[in-house]
Amino acid sequence: MYEELFAIRKACKHMHLPGCLHFQALLHLLHHLRCYSPQALTYYRNVTKSPLATMLQEAGHAAVDPSFIWFCNLLFGDCDDSRSTGYHVGLIQGGLINFSSFVPNPIAASSCESETNTMTVAVMASRQSVMIYCDLLYGNQERPSTVPMFTNSSSGIAATRNQRVTSMSCHIAR
Numbered sequence: 001m002y003e004e005l006f007a008i009r010k011a012c013k014h015m016h017l018p019g020c021l022h023f024q025a026l027l028h029l030l031h032h033l034r035c036y037s038p039q040a041l042t043y044y045r046n047v048t049k050s051p052l053a054t055m056l057q058e059a060g061h062a063a064v065d066p067s068f069i070w071f072c073n074l075l076f077g078d079c080d081d082s083r084s085t086g087y088h089v090g091l092i093q094g095g096l097i098n099f100s101s102f103v104p105n106p107i108a109a110s111s112c113e114s115e116t117n118t119m120t121v122a123v124m125a126s127r128q129s130v131m132i133y134c135d136l137l138y139g140n141q142e143r144p145s146t147v148p149m150f151t152n153s154s155s156g157i158a159a160t161r162n163q164r165v166t167s168m169s170c171h172i173a174r
Contacts, residue, residue, distance in 0.1 A: 004033060009087070009101040043095035050094030061150075068092050068133065070149040072122035074156075076111040083107060086118030090129050098129055115156030122149060 007029050014022045044050040053066040072088040083103050090098035102121065108114035126147045135141035151157065 004029075007032075009085075043093040045093075047093050052091060052094045064148045066091075066094065068130070068145075068147055070122060070126045070147050072118055072149065072151045074111070074115045074118040074153060076114055084111075084114040084118075086114070086121065088118070088122035088125055090126060092129075092133070098125060100125060112155040112159055115151070115153035116159050119149075119151055119153065119156050119160065122151075 011022065011026055011029060018026075042050075047053055047067045050066065052069070056062065056064050056066055056069075068091075070088060070090050072086065074084055074086045076084045085101060085103055087099070087101040089096065100121075108117055126149065130145050130147055131141040134143040134145060
């Protein structure tokens, strides 16, 4: 599922001035999607039997409720102008409800700062989805709820847990 989203995002980077190579890559991507349709929109009544729950158990996170979960990541220096690209994925009952790929603002001088900006955008998107979810299910969008969020950014996690800004975490030149 994520490979297809990554390929679509890469193809969208060249929409303003596509060439023959980009058109061939798009045809290849469309052929792949036709032959191997992604299972991203499969929702499970019993989410514990979903591939997402199996993945969480194999990763050692069996205690995490997989019914509403969020993932975020950052590709540092991915764009042509050396800017970073972040993305986040929201899943409910094992199916995709929210995906976004973006270039975080402001332009970060370090990977830690970029990762923190990406996690912040993902948290805001997850909160918006939780408000809609709680409003539909409970009629109260302000109902307290927790959304498990996974990222592979150890420096971003450390920066959000630390309340002080140090020279090691702020505007490190590449």
